[in-house]
Amino acid sequence: MTAAGVTERLTGLVGALRAHGLRIGTGETVDAAQAMEALGFADRELLREGLAATLLHGTGQRPLFDPVFDLYFPRGVGAPQGEPTNREDLRDRLAAALAANDRALMGQLAAEAVDGFGGYGNSPTSDGWSSHQTLEWLRPQTLLARVRTSVRAEGGGRSGFTDRLLDDEIRQRIEGFRRQVALEARRRVAERRGRDELARRAIAPTADRVDFLFAGRAQLAELRRAVQPLARKLATRLAARRRRASRGTIDLRRTLRGSLSTGGVPMRPVLRRRRPVRPELVLLCDVSGSVSGFSDFTMLLVQALHDQFSKVRVFAFVNRLDEVTPLLVHGTADPEGLGTRIRDEATLTGWHGSSDYGVALGEFAERYGDAVGPRTTVFVLGDARTNMSDPNLPAVRQIAQRARRVYWLNPEQRSQWGTGDSAAPDYAELVEMHECRNAQQLSALVGRLLPI
Amino acid sequence: MFRSVDEVAARLAETGYLASPAVATTVFLADRLGKPLLVEGPAGVGKTELAKAVAEVAGARLIRLQCYEGVDESRALYEWNHAKQLLRISAGRDESWDETRTDIFSEEFLLPRPLLTAIRGDDPKVLLIDETDKADVEVEGLLLEILSDFQVTVPELGTITAARRPFVVLTSNASRELSEALRRRCLFLHIGFPDEELERRIVRLKVPGLGEALAESVVRVVGALREMELRKVPSVAETIDWARTLLALGADTLDETVVRDTLGVLLKHQDDILRAAAKLDLDAV
Numbered sequence: 001m002t003a004a005g006v007t008e009r010l011t012g013l014v015g016a017l018r019a020h021g022l023r024i025g026t027g028e029t030v031d032a033a034q035a036m037e038a039l040g041f042a043d044r045e046l047l048r049e050g051l052a053a054t055l056l057h058g059t060g061q062r063p064l065f066d067p068v069f070d071l072y073f074p075r076g077v078g079a080p081q082g083e084p085t086n087r088e089d090l091r092d093r094l095a096a097a098l099a100a101n102d103r104a105l106m107g108q109l110a111a112e113a114v115d116g117f118g119g120y121g122n123s124p125t126s127d128g129w130s131s132h133q134t135l136e137w138l139r140p141q142t143l144l145a146r147v148r149t150s151v152r153a154e155g156g157g158r159s160g161f162t163d164r165l166l167d168d169e170i171r172q173r174i175e176g177f178r179r180q181v182a183l184e185a186r187r188r189v190a191e192r193r194g195r196d197e198l199a200r201r202a203i204a205p206t207a208d209r210v211d212f213l214f215a216g217r218a219q220l221a222e223l224r225r226a227v228q229p230l231a232r233k234l235a236t237r238l239a240a241r242r243r244r245a246s247r248g249t250i251d252l253r254r255t256l257r258g259s260l261s262t263g264g265v266p267m268r269p270v271l272r273r274r275r276p277v278r279p280e281l282v283l284l285c286d287v288s289g290s291v292s293g294f295s296d297f298t299m300l301l302v303q304a305l306h307d308q309f310s311k312v313r314v315f316a317f318v319n320r321l322d323e324v325t326p327l328l329v330h331g332t333a334d335p336e337g338l339g340t341r342i343r344d345e346a347t348l349t350g351w352h353g354s355s356d357y358g359v360a361l362g363e364f365a366e367r368y369g370d371a372v373g374p375r376t377t378v379f380v381l382g383d384a385r386t387n388m389s390d391p392n393l394p395a396v397r398q399i400a401q402r403a404r405r406v407y408w409l410n411p412e413q414r415s416q417w418g419t420g421d422s423a424a425p426d427y428a429e430l431v432e433m434h435e436c437r438n439a440q441q442l443s444a445l446v447g448r449l450l451p452i
Numbered sequence: 453m454f455r456s457v458d459e460v461a462a463r464l465a466e467t468g469y470l471a472s473p474a475v476a477t478t479v480f481l482a483d484r485l486g487k488p489l490l491v492e493g494p495a496g497v498g499k500t501e502l503a504k505a506v507a508e509v510a511g512a513r514l515i516r517l518q519c520y521e522g523v524d525e526s527r528a529l530y531e532w533n534h535a536k537q538l539l540r541i542s543a544g545r546d547e548s549w550d551e552t553r554t555d556i557f558s559e560e561f562l563l564p565r566p567l568l569t570a571i572r573g574d575d576p577k578v579l580l581i582d583e584t585d586k587a588d589v590e591v592e593g594l595l596l597e598i599l600s601d602f603q604v605t606v607p608e609l610g611t612i613t614a615a616r617r618p619f620v621v622l623t624s625n626a627s628r629e630l631s632e633a634l635r636r637r638c639l640f641l642h643i644g645f646p647d648e649e650l651e652r653r654i655v656r657l658k659v660p661g662l663g664e665a666l667a668e669s670v671v672r673v674v675g676a677l678r679e680m681e682l683r684k685v686p687s688v689a690e691t692i693d694w695a696r697t698l699l700a701l702g703a704d705t706l707d708e709t710v711v712r713d714t715l716g717v718l719l720k721h722q723d724d725i726l727r728a729a730a731k732l733d734l735d736a737v
Binding site: 023025027028031035039043045046053056057058059062161162164165168169172225228229232233237240262263335336 | 473474481484493535538589628635636640641672676681683706708
């Protein structure tokens with residue numbers, strides 16, 4: 001690569017990262033260029049780490065950086081060398097590579113597989129390379145039993161305690177191979193279509209920026225993993241807000257004690273600490289199919305934050321409402337099954353299975369009205385789609401009057417509010433409604449709205 | 453300090469710190485570009501150890517600033533020795549005020565705290581700012597001048613610039629987002645859990661008595677635990693603890709009883725222990 005070519009690569013990479021919302025200044029780009037100069041181009045992995053160190057600012061940005069890096073600094077160019085292979089031969093070699101856990105060989109096989117089976121179309125404008133097609137041809141997941149047998153045979157038939165881990169380990173290796181195939185297919189497409197466009201379009205956003213309503217299984221699992229660290233972060237933020245809110249009278253005793261180090265001159269006044277009043281929290285969650293991902297995540301997050309509050313009560317509804325607080329307390333041990341258990345064990349539906357905000361909110365005001373008091377903050381989670389039934393505004397008004405604050409978090413895009421059967425604008429007139437589409441928005445809202 | 457990335461890895465290994473390629477590369481760049489290094493990652497993966505190892509390799513003095521809630525300028529940067537100043541004033545009764553004033557704000561009455569210590573003098577130093585996220589936001593502002601220009605301004609004395617730049621390592625557990633301004637001044641390094649091969653080498657190095665086969669099993673079980681949805685997954689520190697425990701118990705292979713009895717070394721929540729036991733097909737704990 002020429003010097004100008006390298007510079008262009010680097011600025012292209014930075015541009016693509018910026019398009020994904022990373023804030024990278026010119027200073028960092030210059031640092032990255034210096035890093036490239038210091039590291040050279042002999043080792044691609046070193047270059048990757050060097051650029052990551054200079055360009056990135058946080059852990060969450062790495063999943064975005066890696067695929068973009070692979071596009072701009074690809075492992076190779078063009079089709080792999082060698083004879084086109086047939087399917088059985090490739091599967092044999094893949095099984096051997098999986099058994100030996102040889103990542104380099106697996107990468108090479110991924111390249112061959114995409115080259116051999118991934119191509120589609122034959123006109124220069126519409127052809128491309130598909131990882132999906134490659135994997136459908138190759139079906140690496142069916143190799144599990146074969147790999148297991150060969151690993152066991154190699155181990156000389158000794159079956160120890162770790163034998164039970166083998167299946168999961170092989171599954172992970174296969175998953176790794178699938179990622180390599182996707183990477184390779186993207187590299188080949190990029191050669192044809194141009195890197196810049198592909199880097200902007202074809203790279204998935206990080207899990208905390210995916211819409212709750214469109215998140216897949218894997219993304220929801222990733223979000224669940226993020227609950228504990230996020231809760232810790234929010235707790236720190238709440239504590240900081242509490243501290244800052246403690247402006248009051250001067251604590252004479254502690255001010256004088258502090259003045260001893262300055263020869264009895266009170267230089268720094270110490271304020272009296274306010275007695276902490278732990279606020280109460282009530283959550284009303286729509287757990288019907290369309291918004292359940294959002295509700296489950298928020299419930300787990302609030303449960304992880306429960307020691308910040310004197311009392312947390314959680315109610316779930318579809319068209320009837322039931323308290324699920326005890327389920328949630330035990331649910332932290334098995335976050336994955338939480339949603340299913342709530343839907344199985346609580347009475348949430350009456351005559352039909354679609355959500356009805358009017359009836360559910362009315363039931364809450366009637367049966368659990370005493371859960372809401374002047375120290376309570378109420379959060380309603382849901383898309384406010386009432387399936388054409390009565391939104392029951394008086395019930396909401398009643399709750400809002402009794403509570404300290406009521407917030408409504410809506411996982412739908414603001415522009416969708418009020419379309420179709422959405423009663424969002426009606427509710428938004430009575431209570432404060434916020435758009436809350438992804439985990440990033442949620443954590444910002446929770447950090448700001450939670451009572452202190 | 454270093455000529456190549458390989459040299460970094462080799463010399464760190466001599467002190468007993470096995471660095472992954474990412475760690476070695478970033479340390480090399482931090483030295484070459486003269487920028488501070490911000491290290492993030494879960495607890496117990498060796499963030500603080502890295503600073504200690506770098507200090508040992510460079511033959512430098514390690515200066516440590518432990519951050520906590522409420523750490524302030526007078527604990528981090530410098531403080532005037534008020535008591536000594538008062539003594540000085542009362543000792544020199546016949547002097548004019550001007551003489552006294554210039555005298556009591558001289559270096560003699562300055563108590564240097566870690567950040568100032570790291571900047572003064574020309575011997576090589578490694579400055580470790582530990583758990584930066586525990587400090588309040590205001591302290592970050594204090595760090596900015598030091599991290600970008602390696603200088604400290606004391607109003608009464610003027611600006612003190614480092615004669616020799618210290619190698620700066622900041623660690624953070626990400627319990628709070630550090631400000632963008634601070635991050636921009638640093639090279640960022642995330643130390644995650646090591647891959648299987650590296651972790652096996654770490655275990656073998658730290659617990660030399662452990663057999664090859666057992667070390668491999670230990671690392672595989674820990675790897676499996678990290679894939680589960682647990683409240684707190686075991687870190688490298690816990691892996692080493694577990695290996696030591698197994699050594700002390702005289703176990704030469706893993707079996708159900710041993711794992712069941714020692715799972716508490718790896719996992720710190722009862723929920724997690726139950727969940728892991730179920731997944732690993734152990735009998736009731």
